Amino acid sequence: MDDGAKPLNSDELKNLLEKKQLREIKIKISELNENDIAAFLEELDTEKATVVFRLLPKDLATDVFACMSIEFQKSIIDSVTDKELVAIIEDLAVDDAVDILEELPSNIVSKILNAATPQTRKEINQFLKYPDSSAGSVMTSEYVKLSKEYTVKEALDVIRKQGVDKETIYTCYVVEKSRILIGVVTLKDLLLSHDDELIEDIMDENVIKAHTLDDKEEVSDMFNKYDLLALPVVDKENRIVGIVTVDDAVDVMEEEATEDIEKMAAITPSEHPYLRSTVFEIWKQRIPWLMLLMISATFTGMILTKFEDALSVQVALTAFIPMLMDTGGNTGSQASVTIIRGLSLGDIEFSDIFQVIWKEFRVSILCGITLAAVGFGKIMLVDRMLMGNTSITIPVALVVSISLVFTIIIAKFVGCTLPMFAKKIGFDPAVMASPFITTIVDALSLLVYMNVAVLILHI
Amino acid sequence: MDDGAKPLNSDELKNLLEKKQLREIKIKISELNENDIAAFLEELDTEKATVVFRLLPKDLATDVFACMSIEFQKSIIDSVTDKELVAIIEDLAVDDAVDILEELPSNIVSKILNAATPQTRKEINQFLKYPDSSAGSVMTSEYVKLSKEYTVKEALDVIRKQGVDKETIYTCYVVEKSRILIGVVTLKDLLLSHDDELIEDIMDENVIKAHTLDDKEEVSDMFNKYDLLALPVVDKENRIVGIVTVDDAVDVMEEEATEDIEKMAAITPSEHPYLRSTVFEIWKQRIPWLMLLMISATFTGMILTKFEDALSVQVALTAFIPMLMDTGGNTGSQASVTIIRGLSLGDIEFSDIFQVIWKEFRVSILCGITLAAVGFGKIMLVDRMLMGNTSITIPVALVVSISLVFTIIIAKFVGCTLPMFAKKIGFDPAVMASPFITTIVDALSLLVYMNVAVLILHI
Numbered sequence: 001m002d003d004g005a006k007p008l009n010s011d012e013l014k015n016l017l018e019k020k021q022l023r024e025i026k027i028k029i030s031e032l033n034e035n036d037i038a039a040f041l042e043e044l045d046t047e048k049a050t051v052v053f054r055l056l057p058k059d060l061a062t063d064v065f066a067c068m069s070i071e072f073q074k075s076i077i078d079s080v081t082d083k084e085l086v087a088i089i090e091d092l093a094v095d096d097a098v099d100i101l102e103e104l105p106s107n108i109v110s111k112i113l114n115a116a117t118p119q120t121r122k123e124i125n126q127f128l129k130y131p132d133s134s135a136g137s138v139m140t141s142e143y144v145k146l147s148k149e150y151t152v153k154e155a156l157d158v159i160r161k162q163g164v165d166k167e168t169i170y171t172c173y174v175v176e177k178s179r180i181l182i183g184v185v186t187l188k189d190l191l192l193s194h195d196d197e198l199i200e201d202i203m204d205e206n207v208i209k210a211h212t213l214d215d216k217e218e219v220s221d222m223f224n225k226y227d228l229l230a231l232p233v234v235d236k237e238n239r240i241v242g243i244v245t246v247d248d249a250v251d252v253m254e255e256e257a258t259e260d261i262e263k264m265a266a267i268t269p270s271e272h273p274y275l276r277s278t279v280f281e282i283w284k285q286r287i288p289w290l291m292l293l294m295i296s297a298t299f300t301g302m303i304l305t306k307f308e309d310a311l312s313v314q315v316a317l318t319a320f321i322p323m324l325m326d327t328g329g330n331t332g333s334q335a336s337v338t339i340i341r342g343l344s345l346g347d348i349e350f351s352d353i354f355q356v357i358w359k360e361f362r363v364s365i366l367c368g369i370t371l372a373a374v375g376f377g378k379i380m381l382v383d384r385m386l387m388g389n390t391s392i393t394i395p396v397a398l399v400v401s402i403s404l405v406f407t408i409i410i411a412k413f414v415g416c417t418l419p420m421f422a423k424k425i426g427f428d429p430a431v432m433a434s435p436f437i438t439t440i441v442d443a444l445s446l447l448v449y450m451n452v453a454v455l456i457l458h459i
Numbered sequence: 460m461d462d463g464a465k466p467l468n469s470d471e472l473k474n475l476l477e478k479k480q481l482r483e484i485k486i487k488i489s490e491l492n493e494n495d496i497a498a499f500l501e502e503l504d505t506e507k508a509t510v511v512f513r514l515l516p517k518d519l520a521t522d523v524f525a526c527m528s529i530e531f532q533k534s535i536i537d538s539v540t541d542k543e544l545v546a547i548i549e550d551l552a553v554d555d556a557v558d559i560l561e562e563l564p565s566n567i568v569s570k571i572l573n574a575a576t577p578q579t580r581k582e583i584n585q586f587l588k589y590p591d592s593s594a595g596s597v598m599t600s601e602y603v604k605l606s607k608e609y610t611v612k613e614a615l616d617v618i619r620k621q622g623v624d625k626e627t628i629y630t631c632y633v634v635e636k637s638r639i640l641i642g643v644v645t646l647k648d649l650l651l652s653h654d655d656e657l658i659e660d661i662m663d664e665n666v667i668k669a670h671t672l673d674d675k676e677e678v679s680d681m682f683n684k685y686d687l688l689a690l691p692v693v694d695k696e697n698r699i700v701g702i703v704t705v706d707d708a709v710d711v712m713e714e715e716a717t718e719d720i721e722k723m724a725a726i727t728p729s730e731h732p733y734l735r736s737t738v739f740e741i742w743k744q745r746i747p748w749l750m751l752l753m754i755s756a757t758f759t760g761m762i763l764t765k766f767e768d769a770l771s772v773q774v775a776l777t778a779f780i781p782m783l784m785d786t787g788g789n790t791g792s793q794a795s796v797t798i799i800r801g802l803s804l805g806d807i808e809f810s811d812i813f814q815v816i817w818k819e820f821r822v823s824i825l826c827g828i829t830l831a832a833v834g835f836g837k838i839m840l841v842d843r844m845l846m847g848n849t850s851i852t853i854p855v856a857l858v859v860s861i862s863l864v865f866t867i868i869i870a871k872f873v874g875c876t877l878p879m880f881a882k883k884i885g886f887d888p889a890v891m892a893s894p895f896i897t898t899i900v901d902a903l904s905l906l907v908y909m910n911v912a913v914l915i916l917h918i
Contacts, residue, residue: 265796337724
């Protein structure tokens, strides 16, 4: 991949920095992408980074600032003057400013809010009040408003005049008095129409929109479903309060996928990247689930204790417990993870539950028979003949194989139904993944195994 | 969420369809979004769906067709005339046409290719030859080309003339002879510049681009990193062959996240949605891993067999085997899943391995001590006193707690290093998730448990 020969430039720039050739650096660095500049600055120590940061043209400085990690933003804020800080904050898109403020300690937040103009302060405060999971929290107020009486030419003039500060000019929103949203028109529509056509004649009145308190995950799903570049966010009175752009929707998608994956592995999701989290933070994310699952495993232990006598008669049975429990856990999580992902992408609904159960039942019969046959052969050939363990008889191998079939049927059933019921009662289905399924299936598969053993071996 | 009162319209439209008021339907349906129309058509039987499909204006019909599922596209292709088919194919964006053709049976593909014009056929054939995982496979050839000698006014005129058929007009590519890519200019840049400025003066020469054979996952990561709306794809001679637009990049992101999740649950990824896959297909996705993992569990069984005598002396120990193995598996998958996701988002690199190991070591000490303390208390209070199992002594509880600490340290170590080594040697780290880690950690935790037991209990 060729994303602009960054590594080369990085060394070259560090070299120039050593030689204090600041003018050279200024020229070189201004040609780079803001993401690459931010990455380069983070390689330097704070002092040098601040020097280079101050060399950047004002607009670029703000863009670079928005790309930095929170830790680095803090050190930049600490080392610039109040005047420079105002310039950065005023220049940031409101949603970026809000994201940054939410992460900063409160003393720095008030320093920034005091430095901002009253208008910016008002907007930031309004945005800060939306819950973290809502559409409101990811929107920006910098969008293009048009009036339905404009001609195409007038609209294009408005865009040319206001466009510099807007997060996108490619989708424009047609509003009536008090910002009531009545239509949407793309820049493509405008460019492909005649100059004297009226906006109300070319605008699309079927506006796909979200409400401020809608879940941001649903909002990002709409981008996916309708291939949008931007989505307007309205309040209860259908007044437009902001827009969500596709780059922010993409961030939400990645965030939600990470959260789902973390929940599936019994980890409490966190907003911090792994390498920046402290050991204690990671411990807090992981320990509650480990504790809960460890305590739940008591039931499996109790079942084993109950069948202690049977096991001491047929000690050979013990050796197959891990294999049975693991296979149960694995088949169960295959089913649950498939269903969880389907639910989260909207491919599967609760109403599909009978179709899902029927499908999983047939899959588990197929998987069960295959594994039982292979398992039987393996036990007789490897465990009995190759390893010479004569306590492993045909009835023992039969007990294991029959238990396998039932375990797999039960595991797939539990694995596919639990996530759907979790979703139905308003829980996140992702927590019903491998670890929970494994714990439940462990206990059930042991029960099956012991009962089949008692039945066949008469122990 | 208000996405256009679709359910209401669906019933209303079905009603109109019953009464055969086709003109009414034509008016109502033309106002809807193509995704919603496709969803509505899929609710109908094929015959009625074809009737309604034919009512759609030509452009809309093509958009709706692109939104349908493959099964439904097949039935539409079967029921329209060759002439109608040509109209649809010619009107589709080339990348959409290619996606559809890849899924269709070969007799229908040749029917379509025969129906297409030579130009379209050539383009489609070119696209069909890129590997499924490459940037080439997701690009489209419908982009706007500009020449650096154009003025802004001339460029805008070109866009107005060619724009209708282009997948995006918001990012335009500046090319020299033989399509050598020399710069990029956004429609925003054009609109905010004076009419008589030259393209070469406003274009950005630092083009972020991909090569045709780059992995499409890396391409979608670039959209995320640089907040792009479109990315040009060039061949070895830096000639532009197509562009990838953000909506296609978003599809790739979702696809890759699903693939990662499936691999983490030991499922071979599939392109088909769950509800549309046959039982046999699902079985094929799942059985190889189940089989492999079942056979691997043999080692755990062998360890148990080896310690059969020790276990028959201290039968109480058996009851804690599931709890130890589960906790080991759970802590191990927490670590592995965190690392796998970090690797896949680019937050973690192989060079971070020592930092990761050191962090996981400290986390595992914290988790180990917490769980050992709680486990010890639980064993003495619940298992010994409440359940009255006198064979559970303080030494037995100690054996379990000490084994817990070591198991957790080992599990976190295995969980964090295996995915990184997998990545290093060019494997997908996602396969090193829960099931594999669990199988390995099971065996290791049993070894620890049995050795600690022999050491402390002298059995």
